[in-house]
Amino acid sequence: MTPEQRLQQLQHAYALLQNGRADEAAQMCDAVRQDAPSDPDPWRLMGLIEKARRRFADAEASFREADRLQPNNHETLNSLGGVLTQQKRYDEAAPLLQKALEIAPNYHHAALNLTSAYVEAGRNDEAIALVDEWAPKLTSAVLAQFETLRAQALKQAGRGEEAEQAFRAAIAKRPEYGRARFGLAGVFVDQERYDDALAELDAAQPAQGDFARWQTLRKNALVGAGRLDDALEAIQSAVEADPNDSIALQDAAQLFYMAGRPDDAVAVFERALHQTNDDGAILLRYIDTLRQMERLDEAVEALERREKRYGRDVAASAFAAQVYVERRDAERALDYAQEYARSTPARPDLHVTLGQAYLMSERPAEAIRTAESALGVDPDSQVWLGMFATGLRQANDPYYHELYDFDAFVKPFELEPPSGYSTAEDFISAFRENLYRRHMFKARPLHQTLRTGSQATLETLNVKDPVLASYYEALDKPIRAYIDALPDNPFHPLCRRKSAGYRIVGAWTARLFDEGYHTDHVHNMGWLSSAFYIDVPEEVSHSADHQGWIKFGQPPFSAPGADEPEKWVEPKSGWLVLFPSYMWHGTAPFHAPTNRMTAPFDV
Numbered sequence: 001m002t003p004e005q006r007l008q009q010l011q012h013a014y015a016l017l018q019n020g021r022a023d024e025a026a027q028m029c030d031a032v033r034q035d036a037p038s039d040p041d042p043w044r045l046m047g048l049i050e051k052a053r054r055r056f057a058d059a060e061a062s063f064r065e066a067d068r069l070q071p072n073n074h075e076t077l078n079s080l081g082g083v084l085t086q087q088k089r090y091d092e093a094a095p096l097l098q099k100a101l102e103i104a105p106n107y108h109h110a111a112l113n114l115t116s117a118y119v120e121a122g123r124n125d126e127a128i129a130l131v132d133e134w135a136p137k138l139t140s141a142v143l144a145q146f147e148t149l150r151a152q153a154l155k156q157a158g159r160g161e162e163a164e165q166a167f168r169a170a171i172a173k174r175p176e177y178g179r180a181r182f183g184l185a186g187v188f189v190d191q192e193r194y195d196d197a198l199a200e201l202d203a204a205q206p207a208q209g210d211f212a213r214w215q216t217l218r219k220n221a222l223v224g225a226g227r228l229d230d231a232l233e234a235i236q237s238a239v240e241a242d243p244n245d246s247i248a249l250q251d252a253a254q255l256f257y258m259a260g261r262p263d264d265a266v267a268v269f270e271r272a273l274h275q276t277n278d279d280g281a282i283l284l285r286y287i288d289t290l291r292q293m294e295r296l297d298e299a300v301e302a303l304e305r306r307e308k309r310y311g312r313d314v315a316a317s318a319f320a321a322q323v324y325v326e327r328r329d330a331e332r333a334l335d336y337a338q339e340y341a342r343s344t345p346a347r348p349d350l351h352v353t354l355g356q357a358y359l360m361s362e363r364p365a366e367a368i369r370t371a372e373s374a375l376g377v378d379p380d381s382q383v384w385l386g387m388f389a390t391g392l393r394q395a396n397d398p399y400y401h402e403l404y405d406f407d408a409f410v411k412p413f414e415l416e417p418p419s420g421y422s423t424a425e426d427f428i429s430a431f432r433e434n435l436y437r438r439h440m441f442k443a444r445p446l447h448q449t450l451r452t453g454s455q456a457t458l459e460t461l462n463v464k465d466p467v468l469a470s471y472y473e474a475l476d477k478p479i480r481a482y483i484d485a486l487p488d489n490p491f492h493p494l495c496r497r498k499s500a501g502y503r504i505v506g507a508w509t510a511r512l513f514d515e516g517y518h519t520d521h522v523h524n525m526g527w528l529s530s531a532f533y534i535d536v537p538e539e540v541s542h543s544a545d546h547q548g549w550i551k552f553g554q555p556p557f558s559a560p561g562a563d564e565p566e567k568w569v570e571p572k573s574g575w576l577v578l579f580p581s582y583m584w585h586g587t588a589p590f591h592a593p594t595n596r597m598t599a600p601f602d603v
Contacts, residue, residue, distance in 0.1 A: 001035045010045055017045075022052045040070040044079065051083050054244050059083045074104040082113045090121035108134065108142060115149045124153040144174035151183055155190070160462045163187050178204040178214075185217055191462050194225040212242040216251055226440055228259060243272040246285040253289045253446070258454070260442035262293060280310045287319050291326060292446035299323045314343040321353035328558050330360035348373035355387045359559040364394035385493050385582035386522040390555050394562040402492070403582075406552055406567040409494065410579045411485075413478035415532065418470040424574045427470065432534050434467040435509045435599060449586070452516035458507040458599065471599065472504065475532075475576070479603060482528065482578045494580045497527050507601035512548075516596065517589040520556040526581035526602030533571045534599060537592035540571060548590030550577060555584050571596070 001009065009032050016025035026049045033042035047062035063080040070076065077100035084093035094117050100110035111134050118127035131150040135143060151166030167184035170177060181204045188197035198221050206214035215238035222231035235252040242248065249272050253265035269286040276282065283306040290299035303320050310316070317340040324333035334357035341351045351370055358367035371388035374381060385403070392400035414424070421427040438456035448455050463469045479502055489495040505525055510518070523529045531550055540548030546568050553566035569577055579585065581602060590596060 001032065006032050006036055006039070006042075010041060013045060013049075017049055017052060022049050025049050026053075038069060040066040040073070040076070043069065044073075044076055047079055047083070051079075051086070054242065056083050056087050060087070072099075072103055074100040074107050074110065077103070078107065078110040078113055081110070081117065085113065085117045085120055088120070090117050090123075093117045094121075106137070108138060112142075112145055112149070115146060119149050119152050119156070122156060124157045127153040140173045141177075144170040144177050144180060147173070148177065148180045148183055151180070155183070155187055158461055160187055160190060176204060178206050178210065182206070182210070182214060182217065185221065189217065189220050189224060190459065191464065192224060192459060194221045197221040198225070212238040212245050212248050214238075215241065216248055219251075219255065223255075223440075228440060231255065232259060239268060239272065243275045244282070246281045249282060250285045250289055257293060257446055258441040258443050262443075265289065265293065266295075266298075280306060280313070280315070283309075284315055284319055287323065289446065291319075291323050294326075296323060296327050300327070312339070314340060317343065318350075318353070321357065325353050325356050325360070325557050328360070330357060330558070333357040334361055347377070349377040349381060349384065352383060352387070355384075355391070356555075356557045359387070359390055359394060359555070359562070360557055362394070362560050364391045364562075367391040368395065379493070380497070380527075382522045382524045382526060382580075382582040386555070386584050389582070390559050390562050390584070393553075394559055403494075404553060404566070409583070410552060410567060410569065410577065411482055412569065412572075413481070413576045413578065415474050415574055415576050416477065418474040420470060427474070428534055428574055430467050431471060431599070432597070434465070435511075435534065435597060438509060439511050449519045449521045450510050450512060450516065451519065452514070453510060453512040453595075455508055455510050458509060458601075460504050460507050460601075475504075475601070478576055478578065479528070493582065494527075502528075502603050505602050507599065509597065509599045512587075512590070512596040514592055515589050517548075518585075518587040520551075520554050520584050520586035522584060523581040523602050528578055528603040529581040529583075529585075530576060530578050530600050530602070531571070532576045532599045532601075533573050533597075535595055535597040536571045536573045537590060537594045537596055539592040540590050540596060542570070543590070546588045548587060548592075548596050550585060550587050552579065552583055552585050554586065556586070571598075 009028055013025040013028040016028065026046065029042050029046050029049060033046060036042065043062050043066035047059045047066065050059035050062060060080065060083050063076055063083060066076045067073065067080060077096045081093040081097035081100065084096070094114060097110050097114035097117060100107060101114065104110070111130065115127050115130045118130065128150055131146045134146055138146060147166055147170040151163045151170060154166055155163035164184065164187045167180050167187060170180035171184065174180065181200045185197040185200040188200065198218065201214065201218050201221070215234045219231045219234040222234055232255060235255050238248045239245065239252045249268055253268045256265040256268065269282065269289065272282055283302060287299050287302045290302060300323060303316065303323060306316055317336045321333050321336035321340055324336060333353060337351065337354040337357045341354045344350055348370065351374065355367045355370040358370060368388060368391040371384050371391055374384040375388065378384065389400055389403045392403070417424045417427045439454045441454045444450045444453060444455050458468060463472065483498055483502060486495045486498045488498065537548065543549065549568045549570055551565035551568050555563055
């Protein structure tokens, strides 16, 4: 081909890509690439094509080759940074995008991608500052894109009202911009304004490549509105639109599972595996879903299937180690956990299964060292504090009793009625009715600890529900009493975080049916955790064998000499129990014709 012919061919390929004909564009672009392999332009275009086909690893390879052939091209650096962001490799993406802006200071595409990388990485303040810096330079249509990202950063920072205003400002500048309406709908879902969310989603069409995310958010709004069948249809549409989206597949599987259709949850993944050229990501999500469904034999089969196709790699080692921990196979768990740890030496905080496998193998000294390395990275990690404590217990170290001082740190409180209620019973009756409306599912969320029951999230920001607001009002006194009673000890992981203020960071309601229970766990996002009891079956009260009681000190994995409960607390309707988030806790199964319902929260 002559240079002119190559240019015409690339222009034609780009037009095909813009019209959604990516496969044809790829064939045409590849012909040019083979004709002129040292020309960076076809490599750059092929990267865009592969990105549109969601083949991010192939897109990255094409952009890197374009950068090798023509170093420091700001368009290539921007595209490479964008595709790394889509792979959640934000620390690699940001420097490339910053370099593109150094080369071309007015190149707003790189500034937009850099803002997006900051938002995706949770670097909200940097994202907001970058938008503020660029806003005076931009046209109205482009500014709407930046303001949408600014609004997303505000939403992530818990500034819901400001986020709503920012999304509305972006829509005012560009009413047809779907991502701004998508973001506003997300704010409405957080605020439980589900009809408003659905109206925003209906007001604009999703951009190319956004349909799956669009339908996933629609599913969330429909679930909130109590339209479960419509929600299932929405999430099914999402995975049909993009069967390569492993996160959407796991989301769909979870919804089917919670609706009491576990076989359909499995079928979601099996269909996707037959429809796509899986690069291994779908199988990993499938393995994790099977593990969460407690179908461990099938999870092992899927692991073997993946290893046969792709060999053993870092990502698979992490998933495999967790599967074998839950199968209580200490030898294989340790093998995979050590492999994962060797591959990620700079992230000891990620080596949870290694600590578990050491404890399962009765190697407490190594478990303690592993926990100490992880706590050096994240001193407030509740899961690692729990692991550390179990290692101390297995090693008969007396410091264990300072961390797990059940008498000092596990405290029951009888909740007083909030304002507007004459008695605690009046409030509990209103709260019970409020919570039961939220329990529409037949089974638990897959990633949660309850078994044979259902769970629903309670909003903690911009709370509009008056009954829920009254609940949070009533909690203030016991939470402050608990904090005030903590000793002043700057070296204790619980006490050193003592302060005058607090914030509820998560709340939910759990309903257990006959034979229901909670597996043992900690709350990694909390400092203090809780159980507030609304309904307690008669069979649970004063149970001689602790049916339905909360227990403390027992980890969720085998740890010989350190895996039996050490404290039990009887649940009582209207009572609240507060305890450290790092303390292993769960409940014993109970047998009763009525439900056991709680409203826990984390501080």
